[in-house]
Amino acid sequence: MSTNEMRKDYLIDRWVVIATGRKRRPTDFVREREVRRGAVCPFCPGNEHMTPPAILVYIESDGEIVKERDRDGFRHKGWLVRCIPNLYPAFTPPRVEGSERDIEKKRWRDYTSRDALGNHEVVVESPNHDEHPGVARISQLIHVINAYKDRFSQLIAKPYVGYVSIFRNHGVDAGASLSHAHTQIIATPTIPRLVGEELEAAREHYSKYSECAFCSILEREREGPRFIWENDSFIAFTPWASIHPFEFWIFPRRHQGVITDMTETETEDLALAMRVCLGALNRLLNDPSYNFGFHMVPDAAYHWHIEVYPRLAIWAGFEKSTGVYINVMSPEAAAVNLREAAEREEEALTGSQRHL
Amino acid sequence: MSTNEMRKDYLIDRWVVIATGRKRRPTDFVREREVRRGAVCPFCPGNEHMTPPAILVYIESDGEIVKERDRDGFRHKGWLVRCIPNLYPAFTPPRVEGSERDIEKKRWRDYTSRDALGNHEVVVESPNHDEHPGVARISQLIHVINAYKDRFSQLIAKPYVGYVSIFRNHGVDAGASLSHAHTQIIATPTIPRLVGEELEAAREHYSKYSECAFCSILEREREGPRFIWENDSFIAFTPWASIHPFEFWIFPRRHQGVITDMTETETEDLALAMRVCLGALNRLLNDPSYNFGFHMVPDAAYHWHIEVYPRLAIWAGFEKSTGVYINVMSPEAAAVNLREAAEREEEALTGSQRHL
Numbered sequence: 253m254s255t256n257e258m259r260k261d262y263l264i265d266r267w268v269v270i271a272t273g274r275k276r277r278p279t280d281f282v283r284e285r286e287v288r289r290g291a292v293c294p295f296c297p298g299n300e301h302m303t304p305p306a307i308l309v310y311i312e313s314d315g316e317i318v319k320e321r322d323r324d325g326f327r328h329k330g331w332l333v334r335c336i337p338n339l340y341p342a343f344t345p346p347r348v349e350g351s352e353r354d355i356e357k358k359r360w361r362d363y364t365s366r367d368a369l370g371n372h373e374v375v376v377e378s379p380n381h382d383e384h385p386g387v388a389r390i391s392q393l394i395h396v397i398n399a400y401k402d403r404f405s406q407l408i409a410k411p412y413v414g415y416v417s418i419f420r421n422h423g424v425d426a427g428a429s430l431s432h433a434h435t436q437i438i439a440t441p442t443i444p445r446l447v448g449e450e451l452e453a454a455r456e457h458y459s460k461y462s463e464c465a466f467c468s469i470l471e472r473e474r475e476g477p478r479f480i481w482e483n484d485s486f487i488a489f490t491p492w493a494s495i496h497p498f499e500f501w502i503f504p505r506r507h508q509g510v511i512t513d514m515t516e517t518e519t520e521d522l523a524l525a526m527r528v529c530l531g532a533l534n535r536l537l538n539d540p541s542y543n544f545g546f547h548m549v550p551d552a553a554y555h556w557h558i559e560v561y562p563r564l565a566i567w568a569g570f571e572k573s574t575g576v577y578i579n580v581m582s583p584e585a586a587a588v589n590l591r592e593a594a595e596r597e598e599e600a601l602t603g604s605q606r607h608l
Numbered sequence: 609m610s611t612n613e614m615r616k617d618y619l620i621d622r623w624v625v626i627a628t629g630r631k632r633r634p635t636d637f638v639r640e641r642e643v644r645r646g647a648v649c650p651f652c653p654g655n656e657h658m659t660p661p662a663i664l665v666y667i668e669s670d671g672e673i674v675k676e677r678d679r680d681g682f683r684h685k686g687w688l689v690r691c692i693p694n695l696y697p698a699f700t701p702p703r704v705e706g707s708e709r710d711i712e713k714k715r716w717r718d719y720t721s722r723d724a725l726g727n728h729e730v731v732v733e734s735p736n737h738d739e740h741p742g743v744a745r746i747s748q749l750i751h752v753i754n755a756y757k758d759r760f761s762q763l764i765a766k767p768y769v770g771y772v773s774i775f776r777n778h779g780v781d782a783g784a785s786l787s788h789a790h791t792q793i794i795a796t797p798t799i800p801r802l803v804g805e806e807l808e809a810a811r812e813h814y815s816k817y818s819e820c821a822f823c824s825i826l827e828r829e830r831e832g833p834r835f836i837w838e839n840d841s842f843i844a845f846t847p848w849a850s851i852h853p854f855e856f857w858i859f860p861r862r863h864q865g866v867i868t869d870m871t872e873t874e875t876e877d878l879a880l881a882m883r884v885c886l887g888a889l890n891r892l893l894n895d896p897s898y899n900f901g902f903h904m905v906p907d908a909a910y911h912w913h914i915e916v917y918p919r920l921a922i923w924a925g926f927e928k929s930t931g932v933y934i935n936v937m938s939p940e941a942a943a944v945n946l947r948e949a950a951e952r953e954e955e956a957l958t959g960s961q962r963h964l
Contacts, residue, residue, distance in 0.1 A: 255700055256724035258797075265801060269724045271698040342627040342926075342934045344611055363848050368612035368625045419925030427924030436925065441614075444930035445621060492719050545929020561928050568783030569775030570698075570792070572917050573901020574800035578698045 423541025699726030779897025
């Protein structure tokens with residue numbers, strides 16, 4: 253029995269044991285997908301009245317995208333992408349904007365709390381119920397990413413917002429309560445812990461080496477055993493200290509802090525990167541449940557990216573009570589499989605599928 | 609719509625949103641339990657040959673507990689509790705003890721790793737397949753806790769061990785791959801992150817206020833809205849910043865760093881506390897999956913305790929990518945329900961059940 257390796261994350265103080273004692277093939281992770289479909293999907297076209305008025309609607313008109321907004325009692329139809337407030341928001345705006353401030357309250361030597369000020373929205377990614385990014389038309393994914401950019405720039409500008417998290421729960425195991433293709437956006441009062449730690453480490457790295465920590469990681473991962481796929485603007489790899497089996501990250505190759513720094517070409521290249529990499533995950537593991545989250549901070553030392561976490565293992569008592577993770581799939585073995593699947597996925601994307 | 613509250617943990621920098629917009633009753637959390645039972649249980653009596661030789665076996669002889677150890681090719685029968693090496697250990701001892709040292713390796717400006725030195729063991733809690741702590745005989749639970757104490761003192765003494773984690777995965781959703789009542793023990797080279805942060809905060813509190821941070825928390829929680837249950841030696845409550853619905857913690861009332869500091873009476877009182885509180889969880893939520901983990905450090909500023917995490921919600925893209933949690937059940941509402949269930953559970957424990 254050989255000794256397992258513990259690995260520390262590139263930047264933050266997070267350790268994982270790569271426990272490969274029991275050899276695993278991708279098929280060992282394939283699970284029956286549970287498909288829950290309610291009688292009526294509130295996100296499908298025709299049911300717009302079942303949701304609150306949309307904050308943002310993309311509608312195609314004479315080959316151009318027009319951006320609209322629903323009003324009370326009126327819902328736009330024939331939309332391409334639709335962004336609505338979450339019916340059960342975790343974070344809410346101050347009742348009168350500017351009237352409440354986010355103040356950390358401390359009582360007697362004591363417990364700390366603050367108002368959960370912010371926003372909680374849903375991006376309905378397509379009129380087609382099942383147009384998830386691993387199978388979507390590239391043209392549709394471009395609309396979705398543009399909607400992310402629009403909502404990000406609106407939310408980050410609000411005085412009570414310190415961070416905007418864009419994330420996706422795919423599949424019942426990943427916490428998706430509705431199966432229609434959708435993303436969530438949560439704006440929070442401060443930079444959350446995980447991203448804050450990355451940012452702090454990145455700033456330190458910058459002041460020490462006069463380079464972006466993430467750019468330096470990309471440079472190394474591009475040519476290493478964890479590389480998956482790249483195009484002109486994006487690169488995907490399994491991170492050195494992956495805490496999930498088949499976890500992978502997608503980075504813009506050009507140094508940029510937030511998604512609104514992307515050019516139009518980069519936006520198109522991201523659509524392709526997401527389509528190929530999430531398609532590869534589908535292909536390899538039979539459409540597994542996964543979460544992904546964007547990490548982004550408008551700071552010169554930061555470099556935005558997407559982290560994709562397939563739900564193939566359960567964090568149990570050890571992980572939950574220690575903060576140390578056990579991953580039974582080495583990121584190097586995961587990369588071999590994902591790389592091959594991404595190649596096949598890209599080949600299968602004919603010109604017509606790309607632009608359907 | 610009222611604003612939700614974000615709460616910070618007592619000691620560490622961990623935030624949770626208590627999101628109670630959608631009112632929940634305990635029954636909203638009750639799920640169908642999936643019971644997986646293999647054809648042959650390797651932990652049931654008669655199948656001892658299916659596991660590696662036991663490191664520790666408790667056998668009753670003339671009313672006394674005798675502690676034995678299996679040998680290659682020989683397995684003790686008629687045991688009360690059995691501790692065996694995990695077949696697929698995440699952490700393993702150095703091949704020749706003392707020959708390898710746990711050294712953090714740094715490569716070129718760069719990625720950090722170390723050997724996953726330690727131990728990984730399983731405590732089979734009873735010869736009875738289903739004798740989980742929420743339904744166990746108190747007399748049996750005392751054996752189990754004594755086995756924890758024995759293994760803890762052996763493992764913490766090893767030169768390559770810096771921490772010992774005792775944890776339990778109950779139910780398929782909680783990551784239990786075998787349904788026979790069992791606990792896992794993992795010894796790691798260093799104090800893991802979560803516990804390390806608690807320790808650091810507790811030391812700081814001690815140097816500032818000349819008191820144990822945890823003792824001060826207990827004092828307040830004993831009389832507050834999160835109190836669940838207590839006896840002479842232990843107290844249970846839902847923590848102020850619970851990150852799981854119905855999460856609760858069990859603390860010894862006397863200041864002590866590790867479980868081997870417990871007296872015999874305290875050990876018995878812990879058995880009752882676990883039986884009543886985990887029994888209350890069963891009763892309230894129809895035997896839900898849960899994890900628990902002991903937190904303990906042999907340090908004057910630390911105060912050991914058990915954290916119980918019911919698996920009633922899914923941490924999704926937001927939690928995973930930000931490190932901020934959303935809990936849809938307020939700890940105060942959870943405590944009302946658990947308190948009542950614990951009362952009923954204790955009443956139902958007749959004298960004969962207690963000592964069967």
